[in-house]
Amino acid sequence: EVQLVESGGNLVQTGGSLRLSCEASGFIFSTYGMNWVRQAPGKGLEWLSYISGGSVTIYYADSVKGRFTISRDNTKNSVYLQMNSLRVGDTAVYYCVTGLKGARENYWGQGTLVTVSS
Amino acid sequence: DVVMTQSPLSLPVTLGQPASISCRSSQSLVYSDGNTYLNWFHQRPGQSPRRLIYKVSNRDSGVPDRFSGSGSGTDFTLKISRVEAEDVGVFYCIQGTHWPPFTFGQGTKLEIK
Numbered sequence: 001e002v003q004l005v006e007s008g009g010n011l012v013q014t015g016g017s018l019r020l021s022c023e024a025s026g027f028i029f030s031t032y033g034m035n036w037v038r039q040a041p042g043k044g045l046e047w048l049s050y051i052s053g054g055s056v057t058i059y060y061a062d063s064v065k066g067r068f069t070i071s072r073d074n075t076k077n078s079v080y081l082q083m084n085s086l087r088v089g090d091t092a093v094y095y096c097v098t099g100l101k102g103a104r105e106n107y108w109g110q111g112t113l114v115t116v117s118s
Numbered sequence: 119d120v121v122m123t124q125s126p127l128s129l130p131v132t133l134g135q136p137a138s139i140s141c142r143s144s145q146s147l148v149y150s151d152g153n154t155y156l157n158w159f160h161q162r163p164g165q166s167p168r169r170l171i172y173k174v175s176n177r178d179s180g181v182p183d184r185f186s187g188s189g190s191g192t193d194f195t196l197k198i199s200r201v202e203a204e205d206v207g208v209f210y211c212i213q214g215t216h217w218p219p220f221t222f223g224q225g226t227k228l229e230i231k
Contacts, residue, residue, distance in 0.1 A: 035220070045159075045167065045210055047220040059218035095166060101214030102157040102172035110166055 002026035002107050004096050009112030012086055016116070020081040022096030022109055030054070030074040035100050036081045038092035039111075046092075047100065051079060064090075086116045120144050120216045124209075124223035130231045137198040139226045141211035146191045148215070155214035158187055158196045161225075162207040170209075171196065206230060 008020040022034070036048040049070040050059045058070055069082040079096055093113050099106030121144040131137045147154045158171040169178050171187035174194060184199040198205060211223040 044208075044225045045161075045212075045222045047218075047222070050218060050220075061219050099169065099172075100157070100212060100220050101217065102153075102155045102169075103214070106157075106169035106172070106178065108166040108168060 002105075004098075004107050004109035006094065006096055006109040006112040009094065009114045011115045011117060014087060014116055014118050016086050017082070017084045018086065018114060020083065020094055020112055020114070022079045022081075024077045024079070024096075024107075027105070027107070029077040032098045032104065033057075034070075034072060034079040035097045036068075036070060036079075037095045037097050037100075038090075038114075039095070040089075040092040043092075048094075049081065050100075083114070086114075088116050088118055090114060091116050119219055120147075120213050120221050122211055122213055122221050122223040124211060124226050127224060127226055129226055129228045131198075131201045131228060132231045133203065134200050137201050137205075137228060139196045139209055139211075141189075141194045141196070141223050143192045143194075143213055145216065147194075147213050148191065154190065156187075156189065156194050157212050157214060158185075159210045159212065160205075160207055161210070162204070165207075167210065201228070201230070203230060 003025045006022045033052045035050045051070045067085045072079040093111040095111045096109045123142045125140045156174050159167040161167040170181050175187045186197050208225040208227050
């Protein structure tokens with residue numbers, strides 16, 4: 001059974017940092033590009049970042065470039081999102097996701113809630 | 119960035135009736151490999167999204183055949199032949215042709231009348 005399990009969400013003050021983790025199982029993790037997508041309360045979906053299977057290719061949305069860093073450890077079947085300089089507008093449920101392009105299988109985690117307060 | 123525009127944003131439907139959602143992109147989604155990377159996701163209340171359709175018209179595993187996708191270029195449609203109670207939620211289109219960034223439509227909220 002495929003599983004993506006996010007963790008690390010918490011309540012943090014503006015300007016603070018958090019590190020989100022996503023642990024995968026049930027598929028060959030190292031062969032899949034991984035994404036982070038977020039959803040602000042009552043809002044739609046926003047793509048944030050992508051990392052290729054071997055970490056060679058990394059992309060960010062403009063909204064998080066310079067503040068967020070994606071990384072992965074294939075020995076631990078995990079992908080991470082280091083979030084710095086957090087803003088109230090970063091409050092959202094954060095999901096790790098595969099298959100956004102449509103070329104491979106699509107898997108989602110259950111999400112982890114990040115709340116940034118002023 | 120490619121802008122994805124969905125309509126309607128709210129879709130009240132009677133059980134058993136058909137439903138249709140439009141998704142338009144600001145530029146053609148035909149990729150250099152000949153594929154069109156336009157996908158549809160469904161998010162039930164309180165749940166994570168899941169993909170229903172990939173590359174315009176291909177249903178993901180386990181997706182009922184009452185869901186169908188069509189379109190080309192910049193105009194795409196998701197159709198539900200007979201709406202069921204479990205279809206309540208928000209439907210999103212997303213383009214994977216001109217990325218980064220991946221861009222989603224605003225979402226269409228389907229509710230039962």
